[in-house]
Structure formats: structure tokens, C-alpha cells
Amino acid sequence: MIIDGIGQGLMWACLTIGVFITFRILDIPDLTTEGSFPLGAAVTIKLMLSGQSAVVAMLCGFGAGFLAGMVTGLLDTQLHIPSLLAGILTMTGLYSVNMHIMGKANIPLLDQKVLTNYLPETWDVTVQTIVIGVIICTIVVALLVMFFKTQSGLALRATGNNTTMSAANGIKTNRTIVLGYAISNGLIAVSGSLIAQSNGFADIGMGIGTIVIGLASVLVGEIILPAKKMVWRLIAMVLGAIVYRVLLTLAMNVGVSPDDLKILSAIILVIVIVLPMIQNQYRSRQQLKRYLQKLNLNSGVKTDE
Template identity: 40%
Template sequence: MDILSGILQISLEQGLAYALVALGIVISFRILAFPDLTVDGSFVLGGAVVARMIVLGYQPLTGVVLAILIGFSAGCATGLLNTRLKINSLLAGILIMTILYSVNLRVMGRSNTPLLNYITVFTPFEQMEIRWLSVTLFFGGIVLASKFLADLFLHTQVGLAMRATGDNEQMIRTLGVNTDNMTVLGLGISNALVALSGALVAQHQGFADIGMGIGMIVAGLASIIIGETLLRARSVGMITFAAILGSCIYRLVITIGLWLGLAPTDLKMATGAMVILALGFPALKKGKEERIHLRGI
């Protein structure tokens, strides 16, 4: 019973910590239908910025806010490469992700920045009796607030224009909407959420590392696919909720796998296999092409 309780606690805490990544990917992949690979770099960027700010003596919240702003800028840079310079969306994401590797090293000054001896946003929770519950509620509050703001934004005129850009770019362009601006804005918001997640995770685990973002895009996609498969989400609110739920279930599966003896070095392989099965199962089941699509709503 104690083992089961521990697994659930870790899964919920980790799932909510990485749920912001899934929310960010929902905006780029699901809303804009833009395969943005910047995520792997912007996640580390958020952790690198907040770690550097904390080491320099600034307040943790100041570092978090700066991480969000710089993450937004990274997403906008990808959008500008695609819309202004007409670089392929996949290549634009790869280019910015590659550039961010050097940027992150420059920001941190090394490949790993420990934060164990510094004050972070989680320091007040260390004195509490039930630390995991306090941390989980903290992550849950931030995730729910982000979901609420995302849902609210996607129902505004700008948000509806962004959704239409991902669903039918040519149609919405004939109505006078600047789809290039919608793409840049959407990618900025997406990577701002991812950078926020990176900033919080770095403080939670006690260090920022140059390799902490590897495979983040695949993990985020796995979360979205799992959530939407379970909930059959169609509305914006349900899709964002499905991403959060999927993140928790994904972390639960990973935690159980580790408990059963799965080597940590095999996690990325297991995640990739999980996504392949989720995407390919409908075609295998019905004997024809039927893939889960990641287009706009």
C-alpha cells in the first residue's frame, strides 16, 4: 500500500510539473498545426535563466518571469524564421533548438548549475509536514491557472483567429486576418508555457542541466495523445484538460515502469514506442489509414 501510494504521489507531482509542456504543445501542434521542435530547447532555456538569476542573487520569481519572457521570444524567433524568411516549419524549429543549445550553455556558464544551496520558490515547502502535498497543490494551482487563461484567450477574437489559422489558413486569410502574426504569437505563447515549466522543474529538482530537455517534445505529444484517446476531447476546454490528464497518466506509466525494473536509460525508447503505438493503433485496428491528427480546432 505504501509503494502504491508513493507511486501515485510521484506520478501526480511529476505529471503536473510537466503538464505545462503539454499545454504549450497543444497550442503549437493542436491549435496551429505547427510541428515546433523548439520545445526541447526552450524547456532548458527556462531552467537555465532561472538558475542563473538565482545564483546571481535575484528573487526566484524574478527569474521565473524572465524565463517566461525569454521563452516567448524563442518561440517568436521560430515563427519569424517560418513566416518572414519562409523557412520550413520543421527546419525553423530545429535551427532555433540548435541555437538555444549554445545560448543555454552561455546563460548557465557550464553544463549543469546546482541550486540545492539557494533559495527557490519551493524553499518554503521544505518546512511543511506534508511537503509533497504542498508542492503538488502549488503545481496544480499554476497548471489550472494556465489552463484557465489559455481557454479564455482561445475564446477571444484573437484566439479564434489563431484557431482558424491552424484549421484553414487560406480561408481565414481571405477574411483579412494576418496569419503570419497569429503563427508567431501562438508559438511565442507555446514556448512561454514550456519555459515556465522548465523554470519550475529546475527549481524543484535542484539543478538546471543542459540535457534536461531531451525528448521533451515526444513526452508532450505522448501526454496529449493519451489524454485525447481517453477523453475523446473535442472542445478547447476538454483538449487542454486532456493534455493535463495525459501528462499525469504518462508519468504514472513511466513511474510504474521504473518500479518494475525498466532501466532509466531506456525511458526515451519506451516513450517513443508508446507514441508509435498510440498513433498506429487505429490503423492496425481497422485495417486502413486512420491516424490521430494534430490539426486546429
């Protein structure tokens, strides 16, 4: 069951990385996630049913998510709509877009060849899922590491750290923010594409709660592997997605109903938000205690003299 959780975690890793880009790098809560995730699934399944290969369909899914992110970015930067509301507006509009793409609320994949079918048939399905997940995550992490070393990537990170200072130094912050939105939602759409292929269908409601899943995975990854270098931060996101899905898999195997997974996700998110706060408070108290002990010790020495 843990192996199944690892495979599913790798499928969700692109979602986690996408949420990481907006939430951590740009410091923006982007709810477009819940629309771009099923968008990637819808585009992929529809193209595969029309005869396109899984690879081409998934790349088109990335492109669709990229465009959805651009829409949110333009609403935010050009129309000055608050980022949270801009994401909600795009997410709402994408519901209709996804319905038009699929034609109905749910479309099955039927007998089309998915990514795992390119691997030897003798391999177990779970092993195939893990191999495909590792390949895709490796490609995504490698490409992002190279991107963040470019001028555009450095501008994106600088804009997230301090928008005003970045603009003062000549960075076109609006363009950079739109690019961040676009890359984020493109990766989220890729995750939707992978999950749709794994499940064998695309569903109009499959994006509900994905922002909670993404945020929880980001925070879990940061707890597991706290790092400053971008390559390790991205690897931490992959690990966070894996651990999160393993936790959900274990919960289901001990009797938790699938209907309760959403509330379980919310509980996990609350825990990973509160846990670092408790740790910081504990460290602060310990530091204060050591300082007071040192102060008392010095006072005692002076008194003896």
C-alpha cells in the same frame, strides 16, 4: 509511487499544453521545444542564484521561451523556412544561448528558495509539488481559456484550421502563427523552470527527448478525454501529462533502468499513435458488417414478398 508520478506530471503539464498549441491548433511540428525547455530552466536557476525570487525567475523564463518561439515563428513566416527546419535551427542556436546563460553545462540551485518552499514545511515534498502543480496548471488553463475567447485567440484557432481562408477573411495569419509559436514555447520554458526547481539543477541536455514526451502526453490526453471544447481539451492535456509520468514511474519501479526511459517514451508514443488507428479500423469494420447485415435482411424481406 503513483503520487510521485502525479506530482511530476503536473510539472510537465505546461510542456504538454505548449506542444498542444503548435501540434494540434497550428498543425505544426515544432522542435524548438528541445531548446526552449532548458532555456526556461537556465534562466530561472541563473536568476534565482543572483537573488531573484522563484516567481520572478519563472516569469522571466516564460519571457525567454516566448522570445525563442518568436524567433522560430519569424523564420517560418518571414523567411519562409519550413517549420520543421525552423525549429531545428532555433533549437541548435539555443544550445549556445543556454551555455552562455549558465556558463557551464550544469548549474546547481544550492539553497535558494523554490516555489514549494512557500508552502508549510510540515507538508510532504510530494504534496507540496502536487499543490504547486495544481495551482500553476489551473492558472495556465484559465488564462488560455480566456485568451482563446478573445479576437487573437479565435484568430489563432482559425489560422490553424485553414490558413488560406483565414487570410481571405482579413486575419493576419503570419502574426498569428508567430504568436502561437511564442505562447507555446513560453509555456514549455515554464515547464523547464518547474522541473529545474524540482530537480535542484539546470542541465544543458535536459531538453533532449522533450518533444517525444510532449507528443506522447498530448495523444494520451486525447485518448483519455476526447473533447471539442477548449477548456476540456486543455484539461485533457494536463491529464495526459499526469498519466504519462505515472506510466514512466511505474516502469521504473518494476525495474526499468533510467537509461531506457527514452526508448520507453518512444514505444509509448508509437502505441498511442497506432491505437486510435486500430480503433477506427475496428469501428469501420463493425459499421460495414452492420450495413451488410441490414442489406441482406432487406433483400430477404423483398424475396418473401
